[in-house]
Amino acid sequence: QKRKVTSSFWFCSVCFTLPWQCFRALCCKGPPPPRPEYDLVCIGLSGSGKTSLLSQLCSESPENIVSTTGFSIKAVPFQNAILNVKELGGADNIRKYWSRYYQGSQGVIFVLDSASSEDDLETARNELHSALQHPQLCTLPFLILANHQDKPAARSVQEV
Numbered sequence: 802q803k804r805k806v807t808s809s810f811w812f813c814s815v816c817f818t819l820p821w822q823c824f825r826a827l828c829c830k831g832p833p834p835p836r837p838e839y840d841l842v843c844i845g846l847s848g849s850g851k852t853s854l855l856s857q858l859c860s861e862s863p864e865n866i867v868s869t870t871g872f873s874i875k876a877v878p879f880q881n882a883i884l885n886v887k888e889l890g891g892a893d894n895i896r897k898y899w900s901r902y903y904q905g906s907q908g909v910i911f912v913l914d915s916a917s918s919e920d921d922l923e924t925a926r927n928e929l930h931s932a933l934q935h936p937q938l939c940t941l942p943f944l945i946l947a948n949h950q951d952k953p954a955a956r957s958v959q960e961v
Contacts, residue, residue, distance in 0.1 A: 838883045840905050844932060845912035846925050847891040850948035854912060855888055871895065872902060886910070896928060903937040910944045915961055916952035922961070 843851050852866050858877045869890040877884040887906070889899050909932060913925040929945065932938050947961045 836879075836881060836883050838885055839907045841884055841886045841908045841910055842899075842903060842906045842938075843886050843888045843910040843912065844899055844928070845891050846896075846914065846917070846921060846928065849891060849912040849914045849917075849925070850946075851888050851891065851910075851912045854910075854946065854948070855886055868892075899932075900935060900937070903935060906938065906941060908942045908944070909938055910946065912946045912948050913961065914949050915947040915956045916949045916954040922956075 843855065845851050847868055852869050852873075853863060855875045855877065856863060856866060859875055869888055870892070872887055872889045875886050875888065877886055887902055889895065889902055911929050911932065913929070914921065917925070933943065947956070947958060949955055
């Protein structure tokens with residue numbers, strides 16, 4: 802006797818593949834590869850906007866931002882990388898300790914208040930030159946951010 806054999810297959814309604822192929826595609830790849838992490842140091846005088854910048858990058862509320870005393874560390878997530886940023890306080894009595902936090906940095910963010918007084922701008926210029934010449938930083942990429950461009954007294958890039 803001949804028997805007619807029929808087989809029925811069902812397909813995944815999402816990817817239209819056989820069930821085992823769908824399972825394998827979804828589950829057997831393992832976790833996504835880790836994103837690379839980069840260690841940065843963020844420096845600048847008090848009131849330049851370092852904490853506000855990092856809060857904005859981390860999508861945190863701009864309310865209740867307090868000037869950093871000492872240092873803080875924030876992980877800033879991006880799609881393809883994570884930036885571990887050490888923000889160093891910019892007060893006179895703290896700046897002399899900045900160099901103790903430079904080791905292991907892979908880049909520098911220098912934030913300056915483009916609407917600050919001439920004296921503060923000169924102090925910021927001196928601190929920037931000092932950082933650019935520091936042996937642990939002199940070969941690293943620098944991002945110099947002229948903050949507070951929305952203020953009426955803000956200087957242009959050329960003036961800074």
